[in-house]
Amino acid sequence: xxxxxxxxxxxxxxxxxxxxxxxxxxxxxxxxxxxxxxxxxxxxxxxxxxxxxxxxxxxxxxxxxxxxxxxxxxxxxxxxxxxxxxxxxxxxxxxxxxxxxxxxxxxxxxxxxxxxxxxxxxxxxxxxxxxxxxxxxxxxxxxxxxxxxxxxxxxxxxxxxxxxxxxxx
Amino acid sequence: xxxxxxxxxxxxxxxxxxxxxxxxxxxxxxxxxxxxxxxxxxxxxxxxxxxxxxxxxxxxxxxxxxxxxxxxxxxxxxxxxxxxxxxxxxxxxxxxxxxxxxxxxxxxxxxxxxxxxxxxxxxxxxxxxxxxxxxxxxxxxxxxxxxxxxxxxxxxxxxxxxxxxxxxxxxxxxxxxxxxxxxxxxxxxxxxxxxxxxxxxxxxxxxxxxxxxxxxxxxxxxxxxxxxxxxxxxxxxxxxxxxxxxxxxxxxxxxxxxxxxxxxxxxxxxxxxxxxxxxxxxxxxxxxxxxxxxxxxxxxxxxxxxxxxxxxxxxxxxxxxxxxxxxxxxxxxxxxxxxxxxxxxxxxxxxxxxxxxxxxxxxxxxxxxxxxxxxxxxxxxxxxxxxxxxxxxxxxxxxxxxxxxxxxxxxxxxxxxxxxxxxxxxxxxxxxx
Numbered sequence: 324x325x326x327x328x329x330x331x332x333x334x335x336x337x338x339x340x341x342x343x344x345x346x347x348x349x350x351x352x353x354x355x356x357x358x359x360x361x362x363x364x365x366x367x368x369x370x371x372x373x374x375x376x377x378x379x380x381x382x383x384x385x386x387x388x389x390x391x392x393x394x395x396x397x398x399x400x401x402x403x404x405x406x407x408x409x410x411x412x413x414x415x416x417x418x419x420x421x422x423x424x425x426x427x428x429x430x431x432x433x434x435x436x437x438x439x440x441x442x443x444x445x446x447x448x449x450x451x452x453x454x455x456x457x458x459x460x461x462x463x464x465x466x467x468x469x470x471x472x473x474x475x476x477x478x479x480x481x482x483x484x485x486x487x488x489x490x491x492x
Numbered sequence: 493x494x495x496x497x498x499x500x501x502x503x504x505x506x507x508x509x510x511x512x513x514x515x516x517x518x519x520x521x522x523x524x525x526x527x528x529x530x531x532x533x534x535x536x537x538x539x540x541x542x543x544x545x546x547x548x549x550x551x552x553x554x555x556x557x558x559x560x561x562x563x564x565x566x567x568x569x570x571x572x573x574x575x576x577x578x579x580x581x582x583x584x585x586x587x588x589x590x591x592x593x594x595x596x597x598x599x600x601x602x603x604x605x606x607x608x609x610x611x612x613x614x615x616x617x618x619x620x621x622x623x624x625x626x627x628x629x630x631x632x633x634x635x636x637x638x639x640x641x642x643x644x645x646x647x648x649x650x651x652x653x654x655x656x657x658x659x660x661x662x663x664x665x666x667x668x669x670x671x672x673x674x675x676x677x678x679x680x681x682x683x684x685x686x687x688x689x690x691x692x693x694x695x696x697x698x699x700x701x702x703x704x705x706x707x708x709x710x711x712x713x714x715x716x717x718x719x720x721x722x723x724x725x726x727x728x729x730x731x732x733x734x735x736x737x738x739x740x741x742x743x744x745x746x747x748x749x750x751x752x753x754x755x756x757x758x759x760x761x762x763x764x765x766x767x768x769x770x771x772x773x774x775x776x777x778x779x780x781x782x783x784x785x786x787x788x789x790x791x792x793x794x795x796x797x798x799x800x801x802x803x804x805x806x807x808x809x810x811x812x813x814x815x816x817x818x819x820x821x822x823x824x825x826x827x828x829x830x831x832x833x834x835x836x837x838x839x840x841x842x843x844x845x846x847x848x849x850x851x852x853x854x855x856x857x858x859x860x861x862x863x864x865x866x867x868x869x870x871x872x873x874x875x876x877x878x879x880x881x882x883x884x885x886x887x888x889x890x891x892x893x894x895x896x897x898x899x900x901x902x903x904x905x906x907x908x909x910x911x912x913x914x915x916x917x918x919x920x921x922x923x924x925x
Contacts, residue, residue, distance in 0.1 A: 324696075324698075367698055396596075396733075396734050397596040397622075397732070397733050397734055397804065399595075399596065410698060412698075415595075417594075417595065417596050417622040417734060419622075419646065419671075419694075420594070420621070420623035420624075420646075420693045420694055421621070421622050421646075421693075421695070421696055422595045422596070422620065422621050422622040422693075422694070422695050422696070423694075423695075423696035424696065424697050424698060426698050441732065441804070441805065
């Protein structure tokens, strides 16, 4: 997903200028809900949301990525049982003639893939960060010990929001 | 044939002609210019590897000496995976005649496989980037640029190729909204209709962005390209994955050497000065075939599971269905009036099969029962355990016969033959013979 930030800049200049105009300094309001400690983001625009016991999690691409990619016409899902390190390819999406890798946010093992995306790839555009049965999540994974350590390198929701706002300038 | 001589900014001489090119390139130009001087800078060593030193240079240019599409794509993939993350790489290659489908496409839907079988010398390739189906031959040059994700832009290097074309007299060349390169009329100001001369596709990894494209310069097969890209199975197939978008095409009518030089010049103009390096065009080809990664890449690209098995789920049905209500062409087969044959396939393997309306020979004709049994049998492969692999079918006659193997009934010969003949045309196994 690393290239997609640039795609966004080129494809939607109006969005970029809106950001540029509206945010000189992002004031942080008090949020009503606590920052979800179990949800983290990568610089390449993937997310992982852990279960309460931190043994499993759901992985997908962020709304920011889904917007930047444009209409996703195909999702290549990872195979069950696939073991990956952080940063390894965990499937791919195709949009606008581009086969773009989805990378594992942490070291993990694939337990299940979201087969809804095979039938209806546009689900990933509609609800990319939703990990319910009808959501656009990509894979359910088992978190290894190494994976727990990898989490520390990732951004929480607030940090990711700032990161993407900065990317649009 | 009128020839125009142009002096380029660097003092080299370029030759343009209209129509088929008779240009003979010379190697006597000044060695410091980018134009013809490039020929004198070609590295003559034929190392059997692409050294990491080379892959770490800020600006790299490679030209393939091989026409093997599988090798060229494997070299390209090696460059994508092993060039330094901050580097800018240009790779140029020409392929033997082949049909190239995108990563997530369906060969039975996109390609005239029987025509490929008949032609015998045309290869079928599935590339790793997205997009649609194209035809390559010696009149087409493929250009590929690999760069850091931070500067990735779908049009940036297509515009680079447009500049090269304009420098060569193709004044109406431009990039359209689909990131294709089109020309108006003959590209020199005669005619207004737009023709596609180059298509683009992309592969985006975590560290690198690859943009590659074709350029139809002087393909002798232009009139036949359409035939290879129109599948006789298309009326019956409904596929997930990516479908091609058709465009009218034409040749640019430029010599491949001229075009190649022009693209290298424009690439160096973008990056060489910026990084202050003296870039040589590296020739790579057959000699790197046995490099570990390249060998691995070729093995994958030439394998049947890759070419055929990487096909997203699809259905084949001889009659309209709820999912695919299109009207089908009228069939003239020796079958009952309720004839229907339907398959669902994943990874090129049959998941479900349904036949009805076959003509049987045998005792106590319970045709519905026979149809049901034949349907079940059809879904299985020859070992009765794993599913029938479409890409392993040599002749549908064998498959249909085996659907009633061991039964007291069988499909009548004439019914069997007429259905097989039709299926071999619209739904053949693989194209290898």
